[in-house]
Amino acid sequence: MGKTLAEKVWDAHVVRKGDGEGANAQPDLLFIDLHLVHEVTSPQAFEGLRLAGRQLRRPDLTIATEDHNTPTLDIDKPIADLTSRTQIQTLRNNCKEFGVRLHSLGDAEQGIVHVVGPQLGLTQPGMTVVCGDSHTSTHGAFGALAMGIGTSEVEHVMATQTLSLKPFKTMAINVEGTLRPGVSAKDIILAVIAKIGTGGGQGYVLEYRGSAIRALSMEARMTICNMSIEAGARAGMVAPDETTYAYMLGRPHAPQGAEWDAAVEYWNTLHTDEDAAFDVEVDLDADTLEPFVTWGTNPGQGVSLSEAVPFPEDFADENAKLAAERALQYMGLEAGTPMKDIRVDTVFLGSCTNSRIEDLRAAADVIRGREKDPKVRMLVVPGSARVRLEAEAEGLDKVFKEFGAEWRFAGCSMCLGMNPDQLEPGERCASTSNRNFEGRQGKGGRTHLVSPVVAAATAVRGTLSSPSDLEPASVSASTTTDAA
């Protein structure tokens, strides 16, 4: 029988097969091709190495950047928050001591770790990629097996360049059809999570397949793979194809010349065989998909934007009913309220889910020639310094600034509010990030997860909106919103 994409990548990295079979099998030892490091989950791992007198085995397969804590204003000044400053300084000291390449705040390659890896061409098909961050699943968009790990595992990878892993089950997510205008990758993944639940992917590697996935750009595929973790999955993948190769070609660390040819020959084998079987298959119809938005406090609590806040009593499962009641209370929402009637205070465009150049372009296309609702604050945080430069070269910064949005420096920012970019208690936010947990964006803050174009349209109207809800723009917008 053939193999799935995930199984092929797994098999190519087995250093040592675990003893035993079936449920009693010991974990396999897998080689890790790329280890991404940031300031939050690494200090204790470096300290562990030091205490045990161990070396960093492969500095040449390790790269670090500063993202979670970094301010998005005044980046030329010392970081005001002393604990944040200490953590960043600790990363700098550790990288120097252990010989790790680091892109610091102010560097053109600094940014969110999951934006930086692909943009440098370090993320490639068929690799194993890990990072002490659950959204490492992003890199699966290239056909890599990419997983978030905890700090103990970070230390393990530092010391051994391997991880002990138990084999996963495989789940196919088949998305067939064509997305309608205004519907994007974010809506696909929010709909998937609503369908299978926050624990639905637990123990699985998801492979996104079908005509709608093949039609997506790399940025859009990254958005989808990024949120695989929100369905509980350890990883999400898309088989590489011409779109992948076109994205990679010419990037700083992409193979060159004969190496490129050898790589492509290998990458072309990285697809699920015709006769391979997934443990589970899930289908989603792209043709009928609408913009999707969350109403609750976990990413599975979502509905189409045209629907209303659900009634807790409509949930059959007792735990789901309780969770819904609690969520509505926290979110300050009444069941039955049309989602489009919900007013927001803040719009956040950013995060490792939606902060790439394509996301900024899509949002800019919606707001160009339109006015922001004066009561709404909008924050635009590019995923990396490179994305920011690229956007400025295209004049997108001017579009955002003329609209009245704040144009910030790169980082994780308000996705998790570790830096000063936070919601006030009770403040409501339409956010292109990945988690609507209680207090995630600031204590007492209320988050609705949305796509970049829905975020942009919401900033215009002040209530959760899709681009199709907008009046025609006052000046002729030259470009149309790309559905992908």
Place this chain on the structure above:
Amino acid sequence: MEKFTTHTGIGVPLRQSNVDTDQIIPAVYLKRITRTGFEDALFSAWRKDPAFILNQEPFNAGSVLVAGPDFGTGSSREHAVWALKDYGFKAVLSSRFADIFRGNSGKQGLLAAQVAQDDIELIWKELENHPGTQVKVDLVSKTVECGNIVAPFEIDDYTRWRLLEGLDDIGLTLQHEEDITAYEATRPSFKPKTLPARTQ
């Protein structure tokens, strides 16, 4: 890592599903660079509510957390496990754990015991009706006991063995260092290296 065989302590019923790691420890506490001292951070937002279970005696002295399904979802922060341990928890019972959280627990000697939801419901009732009831978690027999309830739990054999023996993961892997070196020699040359650095 300390060996884990059995633990008996006060059970804490947390009737909630999807307890994500942002609730277990909010991001603001992740700025610290230490591996200990996170007891104040555990459930810090919820602990501001006087009605929260850990603000009530005798649950504030609990060491076995009994939670709803999908415990530990979200972020990979191992700080969640450190905070639970620093507070005094030795074991968490749930019908479903997020993968990364479960993995992190196993590395740190916190027992994540997967118990059927029906049994969780029985244990919740027992703990609510008789606050202060002790829960015994036996890793040798893979069972939990609470009042008259005896329920099996699941844990993967490898993690169980490592916990019972108190083994250090890195030390175990380094026993196979020659396998790693042999694998490295077979890697294709087109695989990328971060050094020397190339930029645009």
